[in-house]
Amino acid sequence: IKPTKSKDAVPKSAKEELGRFARWETSIRQTSPDVSSYPDDMVGTWQVKDEVGGKTIGVSNVVLKPQGEVVVKPPLQGLRWRLDPGPTHLDTCTFQVLSDDGAILQYRGFVDRGARLEARFSNRSIKIRGGVSFLMRDGDAALFGEDYSKDMLPINYQSGATRFVMSKVFDLS
Numbered sequence: 574i575k576p577t578k579s580k581d582a583v584p585k586s587a588k589e590e591l592g593r594f595a596r597w598e599t600s601i602r603q604t605s606p607d608v609s610s611y612p613d614d615m616v617g618t619w620q621v622k623d624e625v626g627g628k629t630i631g632v633s634n635v636v637l638k639p640q641g642e643v644v645v646k647p648p649l650q651g652l653r654w655r656l657d658p659g660p661t662h663l664d665t666c667t668f669q670v671l672s673d674d675g676a677i678l679q680y681r682g683f684v685d686r687g688a689r690l691e692a693r694f695s696n697r698s699i700k701i702r703g704g705v706s707f708l709m710r711d712g713d714a715a716l717f718g719e720d721y722s723k724d725m726l727p728i729n730y731q732s733g734a735t736r737f738v739m740s741k742v743f744d745l746s
Contacts, residue, residue, distance in 0.1 A: 595661070610655040611641055614689055614699070615666065618742040621680070623705065625735055635739070637668065648673035662686050666701050669708070677708040680737055698740045705735040 584590040616639055623631040635651070636644040643651030654668035663683040670678045682703025692699045 610657070611639055612656055612689075613639075614693055615654075615656055619701075619739045620742055621737055621739040623735055623737050630735075634742070635668065635670075643668050643670065645670055652677070656684075659683070659686075664689070666703075679706045679708050680704075680739075681706065682737065682739065692741070696743055698743065701739045703737060705737055 584593060616637055619635045619637060621633050621635050622629045623633075633645065637654050638644060641653045641655055643654050645651045650671040652669035652671055654666070657665045657667070659665055662685055664686055665681060666684055667679065667681045670680070672678060680703060682701040684699060684701045688697075689699055691697065
């Protein structure tokens with residue numbers, strides 16, 4: 574990785590410097606050759622608990638397959654998943670499911686990078702916590718900027734109050 578010369582002005586505050594550092598670290602994580610949007614430790618079966626107001630309203634299994642494929646039980650249809658590196662110790666996992674009424678549910682959660690590394694050796698379950706958005710396809714990908722990933726559907730969305738917790742299911746038999 575070649576160092577870049579910044580043409581930005583000297584930061585005026587600690588917050589501005591932290592923002593510059595976060596952008597720099599994110600750009601390094603996205604250009605390193607060993608960064609995959611579909612890492613092997615995320616592939617597998619996950620138990621997803623949907624929650625509203627702190628109460629579980631549903632539990633389902635979601636299978637994240639290599640190269641971004643999502644498998645769920647009918648009548649739902651799995652669309653895509655990916656893992657994006659974050660600027661700190663958290664990575665962002667996003668997957669999309671098409672419901673039988675045509676709504677797209679987007680699950681976006683955060684996973685601790687250190688917990689992912691530790692789970693490789695201990696076989697402890699990885700947890701991802703986040704929110705569910707109800708999405709409408711409108712084809713307006715311009716809202717996502719230059720970093721928009723082409724394998725997720727172009728959408729506008731409204732955030733709801735639904736949260737989720739998902740845990741990786743290990744077959745220890």
